[in-house]
Amino acid sequence: MSFEVDVARRLGDRDIAVRFTSPAGLTALFGPSGAGKTSVLNMIAGVLRPDAGRIVVGGQLLFDSEAGVDVPPEARGTGYIFQDGRLFPHRRVRANLLYGARRGDGGSRLDEIVDLLGIGDLLERWPATLSGGEAQRVAIGRALLSGPRFLLMDEPLAGLDRARLERLLPVIERVRDALRLPILYVSHDAAEVARLAGQRIDMGD
Amino acid sequence: MSFEVDVARRLGDRDIAVRFTSPAGLTALFGPSGAGKTSVLNMIAGVLRPDAGRIVVGGQLLFDSEAGVDVPPEARGTGYIFQDGRLFPHRRVRANLLYGARRGDGGSRLDEIVDLLGIGDLLERWPATLSGGEAQRVAIGRALLSGPRFLLMDEPLAGLDRARLERLLPVIERVRDALRLPILYVSHDAAEVARLAGQRIDMGD
């Protein structure tokens, strides 16, 4: 089973609760703005603590409120592409890309991924000088290079142009299939979801 | 003429240069990531100084390097929806929405716009607690309420779900037609652009 998620968390006066299991390579998390998609990703990554529940990814138990299990985020093996970018402003693009590579393969796939994302010209640049889409691609590269056991992608392709998108979708498909990384994917684009996702989880409002 | 833009600016080792006039209500700025779309919007808003050029919007001269005209940003009457949100973290949602309303109609359209954007429940919340799409909608509301003479929209609908999008597109159409506000609109969605835009400017790479 790729994802077994059963979590509940109160945020302000909203109750976020979701329960799903998905055997698919890529599971899409679908739902309107404010439904709680990012919160669910945060809980799986271990950066937002569920009030109660249980999280298993790729057969590994990450969280269980009853058993008292709570694996710290750095040990979960997450490749998290945040909705809000979060590049390290004090490191150049190259150093951003390689930040998590210590855990992974030490960045041996740097050239390949840089090429795929079309960010070869940006390696020596500071994040503050990147355009929106450029920063987004660097964030994707950073997550992929960190040797993750699974990917959490929060609208990773929003803000990318069609041409870039057409080049990136196959990459994600390859990650899904060749590397056999379970992916949880948040998107508002039904077509994109239909193309990529083996299973679609709908979060109501 | 809605927009008469002829600007050039060097950014790092990239030369951003674009020249267009558009009589249309809504002009789409189209182009791949890194083409310079945001930079053009910044120049029109008066927050990035062109190295040379001339900017006229709705018949009003905003910038002319030869004549030495450079209207300060607060006097340009821009309604700018930034690619990166930029809500004021120290003000609640309501205060964010009303920040520019002093210039506009004093916020008398607050209820109407809040309703259209579906952010009525969020008025007393702090920006840090908003979801990605919620923040985006508040930013749109803030720009609309500031009584702008024209709108600059940098991928305003990225990250919004389809249902929300379907409700928002008519709003933009109404702004364009009823309020007769010239709009410069950055988007990667060709369909969206086709639906909204009277004219489409392509920025090459």
Next chain:
Amino acid sequence: QATGPLVLAAASLQEALTAAADAYAATGQPRPVVSFAASSALARQIEADAPADLFVPADEQWMDYVAARGLLRPGTRARLLTNRLVLVAPATQPLRLRISRGFELAAALGTGRLAMADDSVPAGRYGRAALTSLGVWAAVEPKVARADNVRTALAFVRRGEARAGIVYATDAKADPGVRVVGVFPAASHSPITYPVAILGRSTNPGAVRFRAFLLSPRGQAIFAHYGFGSGRVG
């Protein structure tokens, strides 16, 4: 209601002069207000034309400084008090030593230190002069710990951080934590005197009266109680 004169006085006079001001006030006069600080700071305040009435520094030097600038009321400068210099040791580690020409102070200190005021304040200059005239300064100098005033030197001795110290007799008398080893011969240093004078810009009639009180037998008796010698004799 009349206000008392403002007196600028050396910090080392604090206890005695406060008592004198109290006694003066008890005679029905407006109580003098006394500002205690380093004589150097007070002299410079007078030079900056600060509105004060009486000046009582810890030595003649700063009075000369003020006098040279014409800031004193002519004919009001007088010698108020005298003091003696003593060698002290911690009460818990007494030192047996007789102060005399070439006495074994350096040896007695061993690896310990001699706390005294710095050359820049009067007590330090008197102490240095005394040790020099007794012929032991060269041997002792490397072991000297200089304090910014006598009270700090006294603290080093009281806490046992210094093996011995040179302070005024008045300070030693007031501190039960130290024992007087001996009194330096009066001839080993120039006389320790505290002058008093009325400032030229003074308009407070109390200035004349309080000055007279300090120099009167009643005033002198109060200072004698704290160990000072009379400035009228000697």
Next chain:
Amino acid sequence: MTPAEWTAILLSIKVGFWSVAGGLPVAFGLAWLLARRSFPGKLMLDAVIHLPLVLPPVVTGYLLLLAFGKTGPAGRWLNDWFGVSVMFRWTGVALAAAVMALPLMVRAMRLSIEAVDRRLEVAARTLGSSPLRTFAEVTLPLALPGIIAGAVLGFARSIGEFGATITFVSNIPGETQTLPLAIHNALQLPGGDAVVLRLSLISIVLSLGALVASEMLARRSLRGRVAHVL
């Protein structure tokens, strides 16, 4: 507590309050200049602001005496224009305290101004906000942590200031004798330790009060600014 001690305590509070109230706006202006502008002599200005930190306090006090004494340029100016003098007055104490606290206030605020996200100021400008309004409604509140920190540091420094004060405006009970001067007096007296201890405790309580107030203010000002994550 003797009446004289009470007087010193009240004076210290008054001095602390006014030195911060008067010094903060000046410090904020300077911090803004240093954080945001570049101009010839900027490093010099920075150095001058740091002077009271680098020089022994008595030297600062002496310089104040030279400047604000009856014959000093600032003193003459104050006298000619306003007919006032700070010599031997509590206002002089507040002035000395403010000068000594200035570098601390400026540094704290400068740090916070530099940490303000300028893109938010840009956003305010496009919303029709003048540079001044942007400053007052965006920069200033976002720099609030530094303003609060500056105020606390300044208050604490003012409460503790000794050397410059006694050199500048002497040690006059009821007028310029603040807590540290009273403590210093007691320190010179045999058996004054009990008084030293008592007055020191009072100083500590005063600054503790300022600390508590500042923490509450800081919490209030940052209310809602942090999300729940991690």
Next chain:
Amino acid sequence: MTPAEWTAILLSIKVGFWSVAGGLPVAFGLAWLLARRSFPGKLMLDAVIHLPLVLPPVVTGYLLLLAFGKTGPAGRWLNDWFGVSVMFRWTGVALAAAVMALPLMVRAMRLSIEAVDRRLEVAARTLGSSPLRTFAEVTLPLALPGIIAGAVLGFARSIGEFGATITFVSNIPGETQTLPLAIHNALQLPGGDAVVLRLSLISIVLSLGALVASEMLARRSLRGRVAHVL
């Protein structure tokens, strides 16, 4: 410049360097605790750190004497375990300077730590970075402006420290006589003004050097972090 003055200058530099080098890590740890943790007694810790600011320096010096003297608890401990004493030694001067500078360093760093965007730390954790590595590679460099400001403030304060030093370790030329002590001496002597002026200028030049270095460091550390907009 007399040889004695040269000695005082070199000693001041040594003291300034070591008080900052020794004090910064302690201050950073404290700043981190105050910025990020809540624990019982936090306000008390905050108050204790501010003590040297609030109390007259001579009181701090006297407390150091009580603690680090022969019979004081810290002094005895140092002697029993390491066979050393800081009394009347230049190490005591550095200790006094560090203590006096501590509140300034802590405040500056605390401000910067509080300004660090915690979402970046969260990102680092998800990339496999332990809390410690996250601290060293994300929090620390992002808080660098505060560390630099703290170092400058601390250095300047150390260069200027007088009251605590002379009360704690007295004024021994060549061992504990730093620039402020030499300046203070000169100030007490009629006609010492020329020396006061000369030594004050040297102090100013020293701190100016620290300022220039810090501005360069700050610029380097912020290189590339600001975009061209407005």
